[in-house]
Amino acid sequence: MENYQDQDKILLAVDCIIFGFDKKNLKILLIKRDFEPERGRWSLMGGFLKKDENLDEAADRVLNHLTGLHDVYMEQLRSYSAVDRDPMERTISVAYYALINANEAEAELNEDFSAKWFNIHEAPNLIFDHNTMVNNAMARLRRRALTKPIGFELLPKKFTMKQLQTLYEAILDEKLDKRNFINKINALDILLKTEEKDMKSSRKGSFLYMFDEVKYNKKVKEGFAFKL
Amino acid sequence: MENYQDQDKILLAVDCIIFGFDKKNLKILLIKRDFEPERGRWSLMGGFLKKDENLDEAADRVLNHLTGLHDVYMEQLRSYSAVDRDPMERTISVAYYALINANEAEAELNEDFSAKWFNIHEAPNLIFDHNTMVNNAMARLRRRALTKPIGFELLPKKFTMKQLQTLYEAILDEKLDKRNFINKINALDILLKTEEKDMKSSRKGSFLYMFDEVKYNKKVKEGFAFKL
DNA sequence: TTTATTAGTGTTAAAATTTCACTTCTAAAA
DNA sequence: TTTTAGAAGTGAAATTTTAACACTAATAAA
Numbered sequence: 001m002e003n004y005q006d007q008d009k010i011l012l013a014v015d016c017i018i019f020g021f022d023k024k025n026l027k028i029l030l031i032k033r034d035f036e037p038e039r040g041r042w043s044l045m046g047g048f049l050k051k052d053e054n055l056d057e058a059a060d061r062v063l064n065h066l067t068g069l070h071d072v073y074m075e076q077l078r079s080y081s082a083v084d085r086d087p088m089e090r091t092i093s094v095a096y097y098a099l100i101n102a103n104e105a106e107a108e109l110n111e112d113f114s115a116k117w118f119n120i121h122e123a124p125n126l127i128f129d130h131n132t133m134v135n136n137a138m139a140r141l142r143r144r145a146l147t148k149p150i151g152f153e154l155l156p157k158k159f160t161m162k163q164l165q166t167l168y169e170a171i172l173d174e175k176l177d178k179r180n181f182i183n184k185i186n187a188l189d190i191l192l193k194t195e196e197k198d199m200k201s202s203r204k205g206s207f208l209y210m211f212d213e214v215k216y217n218k219k220v221k222e223g224f225a226f227k228l
Numbered sequence: 229m230e231n232y233q234d235q236d237k238i239l240l241a242v243d244c245i246i247f248g249f250d251k252k253n254l255k256i257l258l259i260k261r262d263f264e265p266e267r268g269r270w271s272l273m274g275g276f277l278k279k280d281e282n283l284d285e286a287a288d289r290v291l292n293h294l295t296g297l298h299d300v301y302m303e304q305l306r307s308y309s310a311v312d313r314d315p316m317e318r319t320i321s322v323a324y325y326a327l328i329n330a331n332e333a334e335a336e337l338n339e340d341f342s343a344k345w346f347n348i349h350e351a352p353n354l355i356f357d358h359n360t361m362v363n364n365a366m367a368r369l370r371r372r373a374l375t376k377p378i379g380f381e382l383l384p385k386k387f388t389m390k391q392l393q394t395l396y397e398a399i400l401d402e403k404l405d406k407r408n409f410i411n412k413i414n415a416l417d418i419l420l421k422t423e424e425k426d427m428k429s430s431r432k433g434s435f436l437y438m439f440d441e442v443k444y445n446k447k448v449k450e451g452f453a454f455k456l
Numbered sequence: 457t458t459t460a461t462t463a464g465t466g467t468t469a470a471a472a473t474t475t476c477a478c479t480t481c482t483a484a485a486a
Numbered sequence: 487t488t489t490t491a492g493a494a495g496t497g498a499a500a501t502t503t504t505a506a507c508a509c510t511a512a513t514a515a516a
Binding site: 003004007008009010011012035048049050051052053054055056076078079081082083088089090091092094 | 231232235236237238239240263276277278279280281282283284304306307309310311316317318319320322
Binding site for chain 4: 160161162178179182183201202203204205206207
């Protein structure tokens with residue numbers, strides 16, 4: 001550790017991997033750049049860290065700028081620092097991934113960015129190292145979804161068991177057994193079963209559930225650990 | 229994303245959580261600062277990122293500067309960015325943790341830093357947010373040790389089963405059943421049993437094993453996943 | 457030759473996970 | 487009014503995994 005004066009100062013960016021879910025598929029929100037470098041290509045939404053904010057705040061600001069949303073689930077992923085990752089200027093990027101309710105966001109999307117939702121498996125090639133970021137984010141999301149109740153962030157407040165299962169199948173990219181899934185979820189005892197039914201998906205209709213966050217937090221305090 | 233010219237440039241540091249193992253306890257290597265700020269207090273070894281290197285390289289350089297070692301297992305942990313984390317100047321730090329063979333390092337420790345090994349449970353309070361970094365590193369190490377064969381990085385090339393078990397007990401901070409542990413390790417089939425015995429620990433002597441990295445890599449290619 | 461000490465070795469019970477198929481309900485069609 | 491089509495909802499049995507557990511072997515030192 002040497003003195004502070006002689007050190008290189010460097011641009012710090014945050015890039016956001018924004019996940020959504022549309023009843024069927026896991027999606028990411030990308031923007032079409034109309035600025036240099038790489039104008040016209042698809043990329044993650046990003047922005048530079050300012051002197052008076054921390055990285056979480058910067059990520060929140062960047063996400064809000066595009067989606068209009070606040071209080072969104074975000075988690076720092078990691079830093080990307082290849083010397084030539086940005087051809088314009090040396091930039092370190094810290095990636096964050098966000099989980100949002102795609103429907104809510106849709107309405108408020110900032111049109112300045114020509115943003116578009118892509119099915120996670122059909123996303124275009126991205127600039128710089130953004131493909132790597134997305135892959136790393138997917139891996140993190142998969143792991144996290146098994147140990148924290150973050151899936152609910154991607155669903156509307158009220159959802160059916162089937163929707164929840166479909167979501168997990170999309171995240172984990174594998175089919176799950178219906179009975180086992182429901183049994184596991186119910187064993188966790190963190191959902192609130194409403195009286196309402198969703199009649200859109202079937203003749204019979206299926207009950208709507210809500211994530212009971214208060215109950216969950218109480219259980220966590222008592223040593224409970226979410227585990228799917 | 230705005231233009232690059234108007235953005236704030238910021239100091240970027242790397243800090244290293246250096247883990248070692250001394251036959252019995254998990255340790256971390258700390259330095260006593262003889263420079264400002266916080267002169268005289270204990271801290272992690274750190275340094276600033278230079279324009280022409282990436283974070284991995286910076287972490288390697290910083291580690292080497294203190295220990296004289298290269299080709300050490302290191303993994304990026306995460307970034308720490310509280311606005312006032314460093315009272316001297318706005319600095320973002322990216323933490324790395326390293327696993328080294330404490331014995332090897334001991335000889336080559338750079339004396340300029342008044343470095344000292346501390347039992348992980350007896351470490352002093354550290355400057356800035358370094359305590360948080362250490363805690364986060366411990367959590368990561370625990371998780372990683374269960375899914376990757378990184379424990380061997382902390383041991384000499386040849387080690388006894390008992391040593392390996394003691395290491396895992398130190399990392400996980402819990403007692404393990406001897407027979408179950410050995411059965412699990414043997415089931416993985418990634419160790420090479422040598423003809424040699426370590427006679428220091430008992431009358432009977434115990435066989436020395438080596439991690440068979442070639443075999444491990446081959447198995448990984450065929451879909452094998454380390455899981456303790 | 458005895459003793460003291462750690463190394464080394466498998467089985468059994470319990471818990472967790474996986475597999476699997478039929479009935480219920482209701483709207484729409486006949 | 488009755489039939490039909492299609493998803494919702496429900497639990498037991500088999501398998502796999504994990505956890506608990508105690509004695510013999512080997513050797514150096516006494």
